[in-house]
Amino acid sequence: DAGVIQSPRHEVTEMGQEVTLRCKPISGHNSLFWYRQTMMRGLELLIYFNNNVPIDDSGMPEDRFSAKMPNASFSTLKIQPSEPRDSAVYFCASSTRGGVGRSSYEQYFGPGTRLTVT
Amino acid sequence: GESVGLHLPTLSVQEGDNSIINCAYSNSASDYFIWYKQESGKGPQFIIDIRSNMDKRQGQRVTVLLNKTVKHLSLQIAATQPGDSAVYFCAENIVPGRRALTFGSGTRLQVQP
Numbered sequence: 313d314a315g316v317i318q319s320p321r322h323e324v325t326e327m328g329q330e331v332t333l334r335c336k337p338i339s340g341h342n343s344l345f346w347y348r349q350t351m352m353r354g355l356e357l358l359i360y361f362n363n364n365v366p367i368d369d370s371g372m373p374e375d376r377f378s379a380k381m382p383n384a385s386f387s388t389l390k391i392q393p394s395e396p397r398d399s400a401v402y403f404c405a406s407s408t409r410g411g412v413g414r415s416s417y418e419q420y421f422g423p424g425t426r427l428t429v430t
Numbered sequence: 431g432e433s434v435g436l437h438l439p440t441l442s443v444q445e446g447d448n449s450i451i452n453c454a455y456s457n458s459a460s461d462y463f464i465w466y467k468q469e470s471g472k473g474p475q476f477i478i479d480i481r482s483n484m485d486k487r488q489g490q491r492v493t494v495l496l497n498k499t500v501k502h503l504s505l506q507i508a509a510t511q512p513g514d515s516a517v518y519f520c521a522e523n524i525v526p527g528r529r530a531l532t533f534g535s536g537t538r539l540q541v542q543p
Contacts, residue, residue: 316473343529354533354535354536355474355533355536356533357530357531357532357533360529362529368530403473403474405474417462417531418464418476418479419531421473423472423473424472424473
């Protein structure tokens with residue numbers, strides 16, 4: 313199992329530019345989560361999808377942030393225009409419906425994308 | 431994935447000792463709690479979970495205790511090893527039945543050889 317795949321692993325961009333982060337969840341998982349981690353605010357949930365449908369986007373900071381999940385194996389988080397305060401590590405996680413010995417709440421995290429906006 | 435750094439509470443233990451990491455959660459309606467471990471440069475990794483209808487659950491070298499009266503959660507690690515050095519987060523599902531988790535601020539565990 314390849315685990316959750318995120319790309320790019322590192323992104324450096326200038327203020328005002330568009331940034332797109334990508335995520336491939338674990339095959340068969342039906343929920344996908346986007347988190348942001350910073351020193352000041354810790355790990356924050358931005359948005360999550362269930363069966364490709366956004367369920368809760370209350371954590372999305374503002375209209376500059378948008379997320380899509382066009383199919384079960386791919387999601388994007390876009391920031392446009394980017395600002396220096398968006399600098400953080402962005403994680404994608406996925407979870408399954410659950411089953412014998414497996415909780416549906418257990419989330420599997422990707423390695424993260426470190427975003428730096430100058 | 432870098433974890434929250436400078437202002438994290440830190441627990442320092444000797445290799446072989448037992449570690450206890452504590453967490454206070456916020457919502458008395460939360461019905462599911464989970465502990466994650468995050469090593470430097472990596473994403474959080476599941477350790478153990480517990481539902482609100484339980485007060486104790488054991489895994490391999492780890493035990494989670496839940497005290498709903500005072501909204502307190504603890505993670506006990508037996509015979510702590512250098513590989514246990516990481517930041518540990520507790521998380522709860524603020525909305526019962528929803529999969530979304532809210533994470534605590536984390537505790538850094540340092541294991542001295």
